Amino acid sequence: MPGKKIQPRWGQTPWTIHFQPKSPVRKLPRVADFVVIGGGFTGLAAAAWLRHFSPEQSVVVLEAVRVGAGASGRTGGMALAETAAGNQPGLGDVLAGLRHTLRTFEINCDLDLRGAWEIAREDHARSAGSPISWQDSGTLRVVNQVDGGTLDPGKLVSGLAQAANRAGAQILQNHRVRGIQWRANPEVELAGPSGRTKIITAGNIIFATNALSLRNSGLQQGMHPRLTLAVLTAPVAEKLLEEIGLAARKPFYTVDFPYLWGRVRKDRSIVWGAGLVHSPDSNDLDAVNVADPEPSRIFAQLEQRVRHLHPALAQVKFTHRWGGPILFRDSWKPVFDWHPRSAGRKNVIVAGAYAGHGVALSSYLGKWAAEILTGGARSLPKWGQLDE
Ligand SMILES: Cc1cc2nc3c(=O)[nH]c(=O)nc-3n(C[C@H](O)[C@H](O)[C@H](O)COP(=O)(O)OP(=O)(O)OC[C@H]3O[C@@H](n4cnc5c(N)ncnc54)[C@H](O)[C@@H]3O)c2cc1C
Incomplete structure (x- = not known):
C-alpha cells in the first residue's frame, strides 16, 4: 500500500499514513445509520467501535481531505492520561482504554507507556x-x-482507519461536509471530489472535526x-x-x-x-x-x-x-455533548477541544460515543457539556 504524505500547506510530518480503502465506493449511500464527520483519531475509533458494537448497521466516515489530515496525523504523539483540565468525574482510565482499542483491533503503533x-x-x-x-x-x-508515553501517530491513524474499514465502515476521503439540514433524521450535505453537492440522510451523527469546521460542529462559544x-x-x-x-x-x-x-x-x-x-x-x-x-x-x-x-x-x-x-x-475541558441543534433528539454527538491532550483521549471518547449511540449503558458526562 502506498504511504501518503500529508498536506504540505501545514508542513511535512516525519511519518507517513498507510491507508487505502478496501473497496472504493462508486456510489454514495443516500442513507446511513451512522455518519461520522472527520477522519482523525476520534472519528476513526468511533467508526471501528460502531461496527464492532452494531455490525448490522451502516457506518460512513466523511473526511474532507485524507485520514489524519488534521491534528491526528500531525500530533506530537505523546499519549497522556486524563484531560487538559486534569481528571474528571467518571472519566475512567484513558490509557487503559487506548490499550484496549489497540488490542481489540490488533493495531501496532509503537505505544510505549514508560x-x-x-x-x-x-x-x-x-x-x-x-x-x-x-x-x-x-x-x-x-x-x-x-x-x-509515546506512540507513532502515522501508525495509529493507519491502524484505526484500516480497522474501521475492515469492520465494514465506508471511509470516504475528499468528501467535505458543507452543512447539515437539521431534521429528525439530519441530512448531511457534502461535496465529493467532483465538487457536486450530495446528501446523506443520517440516523445518527458523530462530529469529530475538532478544531475545524466549527460553524457546523457548534464549537464556537469560548x-x-x-x-x-x-x-x-x-x-x-x-x-x-x-x-x-x-x-x-x-x-x-x-x-x-x-x-x-x-x-x-x-x-x-x-x-x-x-x-x-x-x-x-x-x-x-x-x-x-x-x-x-x-x-x-x-x-x-x-x-x-x-x-x-x-x-x-x-x-x-x-x-x-x-x-x-x-x-x-476557555475551561480547558474537552467537549463531549449532544450537538445543540439535536439536543432533544439525542442523535448527534460532538467530541473535541482536547487542547494538547487528545492523543489517547480522542480515541477513548470515540469509543464512548459509539457505545452511547448503539444503545450501550453509558451516558454523556456533565464535564463534557458545551455550557460547562
Ligand atoms: C502539533 C500538535 C501536537 C500535538 N501533540 C499532542 C501530544 O503530544 N499529546 C496529546 O495528547 N495531544 C496532542 N495534540 C492534540 C491531539 O493530536 C488532538 O487532540 C487529536 O489528534 C484530535 O483528534 P481528532 O480526531 O478529534 O481531530 P483531528 O485529528 O483534527 O481530525 C479532524 C478531521 O476532520 C476533518 N474535517 C474537518 N472539517 C471537515 C468537514 N467539514 N467534513 C469532513 N471532514 C472534516 C479534518 O480533515 C480532520 O481529518 C497535538 C496536536 C497538534 C496539532
Whole structure:
C-alpha cells in the first residue's frame, strides 16, 4: 500500500499514513445509520467501535481531505492520561482504554507507556536530581512524572482507519461536509471530489472535526482554534541524549511558560514543539500556510531556543517543520455533548477541544460515543457539556 504524505500547506510530518480503502465506493449511500464527520483519531475509533458494537448497521466516515489530515496525523504523539483540565468525574482510565482499542483491533503503533515528565523553571525541591537541566528563560528541570508515553501517530491513524474499514465502515476521503439540514433524521450535505453537492440522510451523527469546521460542529462559544507548531531534529548520537538528559526517552512538557514539549523518536531524532498561530482574518485554520512569514518566524525562534537549551544541542540540525490544528476551550475541558441543534433528539454527538491532550483521549471518547449511540449503558458526562 502506498504511504501518503500529508498536506504540505501545514508542513511535512516525519511519518507517513498507510491507508487505502478496501473497496472504493462508486456510489454514495443516500442513507446511513451512522455518519461520522472527520477522519482523525476520534472519528476513526468511533467508526471501528460502531461496527464492532452494531455490525448490522451502516457506518460512513466523511473526511474532507485524507485520514489524519488534521491534528491526528500531525500530533506530537505523546499519549497522556486524563484531560487538559486534569481528571474528571467518571472519566475512567484513558490509557487503559487506548490499550484496549489497540488490542481489540490488533493495531501496532509503537505505544510505549514508560511515563512522561513535567518540566518547569522553578528552583524547587521537587526538581532535585532532575536528569534535565536546560537554559530557557530560567533553568528547566523535571518536577514530576505522570502516566503516559509515546506512540507513532502515522501508525495509529493507519491502524484505526484500516480497522474501521475492515469492520465494514465506508471511509470516504475528499468528501467535505458543507452543512447539515437539521431534521429528525439530519441530512448531511457534502461535496465529493467532483465538487457536486450530495446528501446523506443520517440516523445518527458523530462530529469529530475538532478544531475545524466549527460553524457546523457548534464549537464556537469560548473556543480558540490555533495551528500549533513542531520541528524535528536529525537523529542524534546516544551520547548527546545522555548529555541533555533524554536517554530515558520519556516525553516531556512544561507546566509553566514559555511552553515547550517534545520526545525522542525510535531513530533518535527529537520532536520539539512550541508556538501557536491563529488565522488572522477568521477562525478558519485552513487559511494558514506554515510557509508564511509569521509561522516561519516562530519556527526559526523555536529552533534557536532548542539550540540554546544545552551546549550539546548547539549544532543540531533540523529536518522537518510542521503544524496542526488544535482547539482550546476557555475551561480547558474537552467537549463531549449532544450537538445543540439535536439536543432533544439525542442523535448527534460532538467530541473535541482536547487542547494538547487528545492523543489517547480522542480515541477513548470515540469509543464512548459509539457505545452511547448503539444503545450501550453509558451516558454523556456533565464535564463534557458545551455550557460547562
Ligand atoms: C502539533 C500538535 C501536537 C500535538 N501533540 C499532542 C501530544 O503530544 N499529546 C496529546 O495528547 N495531544 C496532542 N495534540 C492534540 C491531539 O493530536 C488532538 O487532540 C487529536 O489528534 C484530535 O483528534 P481528532 O480526531 O478529534 O481531530 P483531528 O485529528 O483534527 O481530525 C479532524 C478531521 O476532520 C476533518 N474535517 C474537518 N472539517 C471537515 C468537514 N467539514 N467534513 C469532513 N471532514 C472534516 C479534518 O480533515 C480532520 O481529518 C497535538 C496536536 C497538534 C496539532
